[in-house]
Each structure stands twice: as C-alpha cells, then as structure tokens.
Amino acid sequence: MILKNKIILFLKSVRNSAPLSSMPPRSFAIVIFALSLLLGCKIYSFKDVSIDYSKIKTIKIGFIENRASYVNPQLSPQLTDKLQLKIASQTKLIRTNSDDANLVVSGYISDYSVSTAAISAQQASANRLTVSAHITVKNNVDNKTDEFDVSRNYDFSSNLSLQQAEGQLTTTIVSNISDDIFNHIFSNW
Numbered sequence: 304m305i306l307k308n309k310i311i312l313f314l315k316s317v318r319n320s321a322p323l324s325s326m327p328p329r330s331f332a333i334v335i336f337a338l339s340l341l342l343g344c345k346i347y348s349f350k351d352v353s354i355d356y357s358k359i360k361t362i363k364i365g366f367i368e369n370r371a372s373y374v375n376p377q378l379s380p381q382l383t384d385k386l387q388l389k390i391a392s393q394t395k396l397i398r399t400n401s402d403d404a405n406l407v408v409s410g411y412i413s414d415y416s417v418s419t420a421a422i423s424a425q426q427a428s429a430n431r432l433t434v435s436a437h438i439t440v441k442n443n444v445d446n447k448t449d450e451f452d453v454s455r456n457y458d459f460s461s462n463l464s465l466q467q468a469e470g471q472l473t474t475t476i477v478s479n480i481s482d483d484i485f486n487h488i489f490s491n492w
Contacts, residue, residue, distance in 0.1 A: 353489060353490065354394060354395075354396070354489060356395055358405070358444050358445075359396065359405045359406060359442075359444060360396065360397060360405055361396060361397045361398075361399045361401070361404040361405045361406070362390060362394075362396040362397070362398055362399070362404055362405065362406040362407075362408065363398070363399055363400060363401060363402065363404035363406070363407045363408065364383070364386060364387050364390065364398065364408045365407070365408060365409035365410070366379065366380075366383050367379055367382050367383045367386070367409075367410045367411060367412065367436065367438075368410075368411040368412070369411065369412045369415070370411045370412060370413060371412050371413060371414050371415035371416070371435075372415070372416070373415050373416065373417075374415070375415060375469055375473070377469075377473055378412060378415070378434075378473065378476070378477070379412060381473065381477045382412070382436070382477050382480055382481060385477045385478065385481040386408075386481045386484055386485065389481055389482070389485050390485065393485070393489075394489065403443060404443065405442070405443055405444050406440060406441070406442055406443070406488075407440070407441040407443065408438065408439070408440050408484075408488065409438070409439050409441075410436055410437055410438035410439060410484075411436065411437055412434065412435070412436050413435045413436060413437045413452065414433055414434065414435035414454070415432075415433070415434055415435075416432070416433050417430050417431065417432050417433075417465055418430065418431050418433065419431070419461075420456075420458045421458075428460075428461055429458050429459065429460060429461055430458070430459055430460075430461050430463075430468070431456050431457065431458050431459075432456070432457045432458075432459065432465075432468060432469075432472065432476075433454065433455075433456050433457075434454065434455055434457070434476050434480060435452055435453065435454035435455075436452065436453050436454075436480055436484065437450070437451075437452050438450070438451055438452070438453065438484055438487070438488075440488055449488075451487055453480055453483040453484055453487065455476065455479050455480060455483070457472050457475065457476060459471070459472065
C-alpha cells in the first residue's frame with residue numbers, strides 16, 4: 304500500500320512537471336506496464352512488521368538451546384541475544400520473563416552439520432555448513448501456537464577446518480537465522 308501511494312505521488316509529480324504527451328512513447332509504455340504489474344498483481348505484497356499493538360503488548364523470548372549433534376558453544380547465546388535485540392529495536396513490544404506474556408517465543412538449534420558441497424579432482428573443494436532452528440511461538444491472546452523451522456546453508460572452502468569456518472561465518476549465521484525467525488513471526492513471510 305505504501306509503495307502504491309509512492310508510485311501514485313510520483314506519477315502526479317511527473318504529470319505536473321511535463322505533459323505525458325512529451326514523454327517518449329516507449330518510456331510511457333514501460334511505466335504503464337510496470338504500474339500494471341505492481342498495482343494489478345496481488346501475488347506480491349510489501350509488508351512491514353504486522354503487529355496489532357492494541358492486543359499484543361508483551362513478549363517473552365526464551366533462551367534458544369543447542370540440541371544439535373555438534374554444538375557450537377557460541378551460537379545459542381549469540382542467536383538469543385541477536386533475536387532479542389532485533390525484536391526490541393524493530394517492535395514496540397515490552398520484554399518480560401513471565402510465561403503469561405502475550406507472545407512467548409522459544410526454540411532450539413536442531414541441526415548443525417557439515418557436508419561436502421563441491422568436488423574437484425576427486426576431492427572436496429567446498430564444504431557446506433547447515434544450520435537449522437525449530438521455533439515455537441505461543442500467542443496467549445489468541446490462544447494459538449505456531450511452530451516452524453528455519454534453515455540456512457553456508458559454503459566454505461575445504462581448506463578450512465570447521466573451527467576456522469565458524470570463526471568466519473558465525474556472525475553471518477546469527478544474523479541470517481535471527482532475521483528468518485523475526486520475519487516468520489512478525490512479517491508473514
């Protein structure tokens with residue numbers, strides 16, 4: 304809706320600055336085609352955080368445990384902290400430690416594994432780190448529970464050990480997984 308309004312304002316400003324007849328026919332056709340795709344097609348929508356603050360005011364974010372077979376000791380605390388910071392900075396929700404919060408978010412890291420991603424000259428040339436998390440969101444206002452999984456793959460050179468790759472990738476992993484969790488909970492992606 305915001306994008307639609309911006310396009311309409313842009314077209315009004317173009318209309319006021321120069322007559323449409325002075326616009327080259329090809330450019331005019333491209334603008335009309337783009338507008339018809341954006342405005343007429345309901346497949347894509349651009350949404351910000353969608354929270355009904357009249358009903359949802361508080362949130363409890365539990366520690367995201369690491370239940371994967373291989374445990375990166377830094378991942379759980381960093382992921383929990385990043386998700387808490389993201390929710391605090393991008394929503395108006397008040398954090399609480401009460402299980403009676405309007406939203407209760409909990410979860411665990413379910414997979415943290417390495418596999419071969421590419422082979423060159425009959426040996427591994429790239430490895431893939433797969434990180435998955437299982438998240439549960441309990442909505443105490445609507446008495447609903449949503450469970451979902453997020454997963455990301457990260458390729459790294461086979462010349463690196465897992466510990467070296469973790470040193471390079473942990474910040475990216477934490478950022479991507481927390482973004483995926485946030486988007487699933489609040490942006491209806």
